[in-house]
Amino acid sequence: MAAIVRCPFCDRRYNITGIPAGTKVLCTSCRATLAVPARPRAGRLRPWIGAGLGAIALAVALAARPRGAGPEPEAEPLRAHAPAAARARGAELRLLASARFRFCQRAGSGFLLAGEIRPGVDLEPLFADFQDALAGLVACFEGETGLGAPDDPLVIVIFTHRASFDAYRRERGVQPDACGFYETATRRAALLYEGGRPPVATLLHEATHQLIDHHARGGAVSRWLQEGTASVFESFRRTATAHVEVDPSLARAEPACAVPLRELFDDEAWDRPESRVARYATAKALVAHLRRRHGAFLGDVMKAELAGRHGGDAFERLLRDRLGMTLAELEAEVAAGGR
Numbered sequence: 001m002a003a004i005v006r007c008p009f010c011d012r013r014y015n016i017t018g019i020p021a022g023t024k025v026l027c028t029s030c031r032a033t034l035a036v037p038a039r040p041r042a043g044r045l046r047p048w049i050g051a052g053l054g055a056i057a058l059a060v061a062l063a064a065r066p067r068g069a070g071p072e073p074e075a076e077p078l079r080a081h082a083p084a085a086a087r088a089r090g091a092e093l094r095l096l097a098s099a100r101f102r103f104c105q106r107a108g109s110g111f112l113l114a115g116e117i118r119p120g121v122d123l124e125p126l127f128a129d130f131q132d133a134l135a136g137l138v139a140c141f142e143g144e145t146g147l148g149a150p151d152d153p154l155v156i157v158i159f160t161h162r163a164s165f166d167a168y169r170r171e172r173g174v175q176p177d178a179c180g181f182y183e184t185a186t187r188r189a190a191l192l193y194e195g196g197r198p199p200v201a202t203l204l205h206e207a208t209h210q211l212i213d214h215h216a217r218g219g220a221v222s223r224w225l226q227e228g229t230a231s232v233f234e235s236f237r238r239t240a241t242a243h244v245e246v247d248p249s250l251a252r253a254e255p256a257c258a259v260p261l262r263e264l265f266d267d268e269a270w271d272r273p274e275s276r277v278a279r280y281a282t283a284k285a286l287v288a289h290l291r292r293r294h295g296a297f298l299g300d301v302m303k304a305e306l307a308g309r310h311g312g313d314a315f316e317r318l319l320r321d322r323l324g325m326t327l328a329e330l331e332a333e334v335a336a337g338g339r
Contacts, residue, residue, distance in 0.1 A: 101157075106131040110138060110149035111156060111207065118160035121195055126158070129198045129244055136246035137204055137233060138211070144248075144295070145302050147215045154210040156203065157190045165192040182209040200244055205234040221305045224264035228283030229302075232291065251288045257335045258282045261327055265312030289334045297322050 159165035180191030180202035189206035258278035
């Protein structure tokens with residue numbers, strides 16, 4: 001008997017008879033990524049639901065497979081490993097599937113770009129620019145942290161209509177002045193492009209958040225390290241052939257210490273509007289300084305954060321153990337380096 005299942009997001013039916021267990025497949029209707037379970041039973045399967053939009057190199061068009069002779073069993077919905085997360089992803093997928101998007105993925109980059117189709121906006125040069133930048137980001141990030149490209153594709157949604165971007169932003173409670181943002185719950189970034197110069201810095205900033213969160217595997221990384229690293233890795237230049245080259249050494253922040261370093265470790269204080277700009281500038285200055293002067297120590301800090309050792313006390317202990325410095329001495333060094 002044929003094993004007939006239906007996508008939980010769009011109800012499209014597929015015959016998965018004979019497909020090897022663990023094969024990742026792409027729903028050709030809503031582009032949800034699904035996986036074939038180890039022991040499929042006709043009419044009732046429980047595969048893992050992959051993250052995001054259908055960003056798998058092996059995208060199997062199951063709808064084209066011939067169905068077995070005889071009556072088909074009633075198709076049961078595919079079951080999600082994490083139902084709440086799957087429902088949230090389902091809402092996202094339906095939103096994206098309801099509009100017209102073009103997709104672009106480059107092998108090895110670990111990112112999938114979903115560009116909103118708009119008359120007069122050529123997505124292909126934008127995709128080429130962005131994939132150059134993302135490939136450079138992944139290579140640079142891996143070289144400095146030892147953390148490579150994501151094994152699950154990370155989705156970046158590019159809106160080309162202000163109205164659709166604003167609607168997406170408002171649903172997530174993002175401030176009106178944002179031209180791009182990263183959402184931890186879905187590990188998805190979104191940005192606005194209405195033509196003109198591609199917003200490469202915004203892309204790199206949000207993609208850095210995605211990389212860090214991916215390697216945190218559901219854990220949390222302190223805001224100062226998240227924002228400081230993203231602000232440093234958004235720096236880039238163009239080569240003589242106009243390709244984007246990520247170059248964190250270009251990162252600068254003035255003033256070097258707009259707030260005391262100790263204030264960076266209070267994650268809740270990051271949302272206070274009166275000091276938000278100063279915190280970002282100081283976090284950027286700290287990460288840029290550590291890259292230039294104490295690269296191995298910065299790598300140790302990243303490893304400690306990914307292992308769950310957060311906060312000012314953990315940072316100061318590591319600072320004392322690795323560099324023999326106090327926080328006040330490091331602050332003076334950062335301030336002197338910024339002048």
